[in-house]
Amino acid sequence: MPMTEKEKMLSGELYTSRNPELQQDNLKCKKLTRLFNQTTEEESERRDKLLRELFGKVGKHIFIEPPLHCDYGCNVFIGDNFFANYDCIILDTCKVKIGNNVFFGPKVCVYAASHPIDAQVRAEILEIGKPVTIGDNVWIGGNAVINPGVVIGNNSIIGSGSVVTKNIPENVIAAGNPCKVLRNITDEDKKYWQEKRKKWLKDAGGTE
Numbered sequence: 001m002p003m004t005e006k007e008k009m010l011s012g013e014l015y016t017s018r019n020p021e022l023q024q025d026n027l028k029c030k031k032l033t034r035l036f037n038q039t040t041e042e043e044s045e046r047r048d049k050l051l052r053e054l055f056g057k058v059g060k061h062i063f064i065e066p067p068l069h070c071d072y073g074c075n076v077f078i079g080d081n082f083f084a085n086y087d088c089i090i091l092d093t094c095k096v097k098i099g100n101n102v103f104f105g106p107k108v109c110v111y112a113a114s115h116p117i118d119a120q121v122r123a124e125i126l127e128i129g130k131p132v133t134i135g136d137n138v139w140i141g142g143n144a145v146i147n148p149g150v151v152i153g154n155n156s157i158i159g160s161g162s163v164v165t166k167n168i169p170e171n172v173i174a175a176g177n178p179c180k181v182l183r184n185i186t187d188e189d190k191k192y193w194q195e196k197r198k199k200w201l202k203d204a205g206g207t208e
Contacts, residue, residue, distance in 0.1 A: 135152055153168055
């Protein structure tokens with residue numbers, strides 16, 4: 001049996017979005033994101049409910065500052081303790097997987113969507129995509145762009161304004177256009193920030 005256009009899309013094959021099933025999914029996404037973006041800061045429970053209806057999977061403690069924009073939403077899978085600042089865009093024509101304890105700065109864009117290089121094929125409104133995977137404990141700075149097919153390893157940091165075109169390994173700081181590894185995250189980094197935390201606790205009158 002031939003694949004549906006939705007199955008082609010999710011498997012990274014050429015497909016057309018001019019398809020009743022995909023158009024219906026897109027309309028549902030547009031409605032849910034519109035409702036979410038119209039909520040106020042007093043409506044935290046409503047925001048949470050809408051996000052759980054929009055995304056394919058959502059963990060515990062997810063917070064997104066409106067506005068948010070997606071293509072389908074149902075192809076986005078998010079772990080626990082996720083925060084995205086204003087103007088997040090996720091083009092989820094393929095699966096977008098986001099791990100636990102992930103932070104997005106403002107205007108972070110995640111693109112699983114792409115188009116053919118050949119102009120004639122592109123003009124026929126045929127599209128293609130590749131999945132994006134963002135590991136646990138990742139921080140992505142504001143205005144960063146994550147391109148199709150990229151995997152970002154656990155604990156890594158992507159500098160603001162970066163354009164990520166290739167995989168980024170675990171435990172590194174990476175930045176630039178195109179994004180490149182600047183250095184590893186070391187035990188010295190951990191020691192420095194743990195000392196800062198201890199001082200903060202002491203000043204606040206807290207304990208471990």
